[in-house]
Amino acid sequence: MKTRVVRPEILDSLPPDHPAAVANRRDLRIINRIMGTSAWIASTLERCLVQGDHILEVGAGDGELGRVLRHRLPDLPSYRYTGLDRSHTRPPGWPDLWEWCRHDLLDHEMEPKPQVLIANFLLHQFTDADLARLGRAIRDIPVWILCEPYRSRLAVAGLALLRPFGLHDVSWHDGRVSVRAGFRGRELANLLGDDGARRQTRIAVDWRGSYRLVSVLRGSRGS
Secondary structure, X not given: OOOOOOXXXXXXXXXXXXXXXXXXXXXXXXXXXXXXXXXXXXXXXXXXXXXXXXXXXXXXXXXXXXXXHHHHOOOHHHOEEEEEEOOOOOXXXXXXOOEEEEOOHHHOOOOOOOOEEEEEOOHHHOOHHHHHHHHHHHOOOOEEEEEEEEOXXXXXXXXXXXXXXXXXXXXXXXXXXHHHOOEOOOHHHHHOOOOOXXXXXXXXXXXXXXXXXXXXXXXXXXX
């Protein structure tokens, strides 16, 4: 899988209440637990937070990640937290003091800009041109915490292991599409316009198949 290939996912054509979409969200919750992505985002966010930060979670879906973070980080409810999603309305149980915005990320006006941007398995859906456009919009956000699929055959093999345990056909299809649109090396950082001069960026690949990027604007947090 040397070349990144972005193709439409079935889920993008389904309303949130479609049975296949509901099953896909169930599968994603299981996959996130297996891959440890929510736990990694929580620990990374805890290290990066500064009192008074505004946190923007993009592609927030049904609010699952926000709920997990709130549970893992008891002080998080005191921060300004916004969930952004183009398809989902404000989820039931979303904290009253937290904000929700139903809007397309690429058209979202980020003014005033948040201090922390979180994306979990979202940016792989964007073309290289869209990522470049997004990069211009988020270039001055002090902290990026991004988790995406790692593009490898091993990641597809791991997904296949879940099929006997009830992985939905849509999840199987979209999962393979997601992996082939995933990232390797500095691809995501470069596509977002980070050349290493303005930002300090760390990239790691977890053995379970996630590509993890943390980027801090130089000088913004003593970096």
